[in-house]
Amino acid sequence: MCILALLHYHIRFRRRKKMIRLETQYFNLNRILLLAIGLWPYKQSNLTRLQFIFLSTILMTSLIFQCTPFISQKCTPDFVVQVLSSASSFAVIVIKYNMFCVNIEVMKDLLEQLQHIYNELKDKNEYAIINEYGCNARRCTAAFTICAICCVFAVIVAQFWSRIFDITLPMNVSRSYSLPITMEYFVDQEKYFYWILLHLYISFCIGVTAMVGIGTTLIAYLQHMCGMVRISSYRIKRAVDINTLKNNNLENEILILQGIISAVDIHRKAIKLFQLLAFKIEKMLFCLIVVGVVSVSLNLFQIFQIALSYGDDIKDILFPFLSVTLSILYMFVANYVAQDVTDHNNDFFATVYDVQWHETPLHIQKLILFLLQKGTKKFTISVGGLFVGSLECFATLVKTSISYFTVIYSTH
Template sequence: MRPRRRMKMIRLETQYFNLNRILLLAVGLWPYQQSNFTRLQFIFFSTILTTSLIFQCTPFISQKCTPDLVVKVLSSASIFAFIVIMYNTFCVNIEAMKNLLEQLQHTYNEVKDKNELAIINAYGYNAKQCTAVFTISGICSLSVLIVAEFWSRILDIISPMNVSQLHSLPIIMEYFIDQEKYFYWILLHFNVSLCIGITALIGIGTTIIAYFQHMCGIIRISSYRIKRTVQINTLKNDKLKNEILMQGIISTVEIHRQAIKLSELLISTNEKMFFCLITVGVVSLSLNLFRIFQIASYGDDIMEILFPFISVAVTILAMFIANYVTQDLTDINDDLFVTVYNIQWYKTPLHIQKLILFLLQKGTKKFTISVGGLFIGSLECFAMLVKASVSYFTVIYSMQ
């Protein structure tokens, strides 16, 4: 008799979160490997990010505060504020995130069916693919920004000009020192903060996206289990059929309950962070749209448009992805109850019908991902946020 093949145990860290782990380790935020060194690493990186944000706001002290200066300063500072909030609050919640990943690992340890493992692999692959795409996009964006900073010097080497050019940063910053003399040290500080910020933004963002993707996979497993229980009706042995039906319904309810619990726990743990990010994101989008309009209208140096353009692209993409993954989770949860409704539950024994009725009753209350009771994750919410940002941009434009 051929021995039964043993199912390979799922390891989240190595199979599905390996690239996320590398990104978060680089900025000292991987939940599973917190040591004195990583704590010092976080303090060092947080200091660099925070001081970069502070030096972007100090022009309000050294220069006359005008509407044009306010727009120039806040358009760049808002995107750095977005990163600083995300970086620091994720560190504060790092133990909670570790607990969430451990609970997800525990849920996957209970999965033995090969079809259920295939569902997990499909959603895990989607998450890994998403992380890889965003990582490559981040590297490309960072490379473009750094090349743009040295573009005038590159052109000067290729085609030398007699007129000496003053050094300038891509955004307004005030260090209260001779910025011409210490320009390359200032540029190094800015670029290091940019590298840390982009790495943190991608690492944290893709980890949350991956987590939601796995929640979608767990709910898909619930749908698969409820469909599989229907097939048990073909059995002739009524006692065996009832027993398997009961186990199938109970396991469906249990794994679905776990998915909803973990999704709500993720939101409640990071609710303050999400609320702040939404607010800062709308402000950033409005100001950078206006900054792009200013540069395009008044014929300023076209290279100045690069930073606000990338900021707008990053903000819109972050809003869209966040709302898309939560909308996807809501839709998959709705599909589960459509599946439950469509099965031939009326042919099952009475005590099984009561369990199925319990599932149907849960389906009457729509499951949504809500932040502060004000923002419900959906494509409709994405459209609302973009519309609000454009409205604020219009108000700023009418006031100039």
């Protein structure tokens, strides 16, 4: 009866597991965000491609109109910094939005491979590990979405703050309305002010949605891959269990070998997915790092200039402040996740070292020694061989941004 009950539970567990789709269980909010900007991998119809072209055109025209002041106005050093500070921030969005679209088939393939691995999990403990990492990714997506909504709300309120005061506390002095950043549309900006503002804020909302949706999707991918590495550590512990080693017979040796093979197999698949993802988005990350560092430096200088001039309009400093804050936050999260990947890989080999491998038969000890030798080579996520994802890299990027800011200020 006990055997039948266990068999019935195992069948029910397998059926319940196979019914669950990762895209609906853990990627639901990511799916909504990417659907809104036409980048969800499973919904690439002709209408979706038209949606992407339309939204990409809005972003590109917004970036172009931020650069056109160089044509119509005199280019002093202060003016160049002022224009480039906002244009570089939008350039980050345009790069990420378009380059993610180029790799959208890769993202679909990664999700399908994760689903396939999920369907091959062996017991409820492994399912619980994946569920833990999936919930972490889902909470991270929800937190960044809430922050993005607050940022959009703050920018809109700051823009219309003076108009709100005109309604609540009317004054005889007429207020001048201006755009939050320098742009040139080659039309009468006072006459078409609200149309220009609408275009700017639509592009801003699209950009924020793209940054959050793409960024959190990549985080979710990496979190599930970290869960796979954690499962490999669990399988090693279960394979080389002290209770199994007490009964040194052929059957237990076969069980140990099967456990080690399954642990190495899922670890190998996780590393392969890490490398595939890093290789496909390497160019995008390199461009984002370079443009992001430039953006932080220029916006820091812009904030310093506004502070020195004692500007009293909140929207003048809000855009550069948000750009600096969000860029630094993005750098930190990206490097923290990459550091987490390295730590999980190190934990796997530390687990291999900590188990009672010296109590196993000699041929199994030789097999485990190969794993220990493999662990001497540190696994990292690098970008172009120049940037290695880690907290140290984050500190280096921030330091570099501040150094460039110092150079610009001293030159000025």
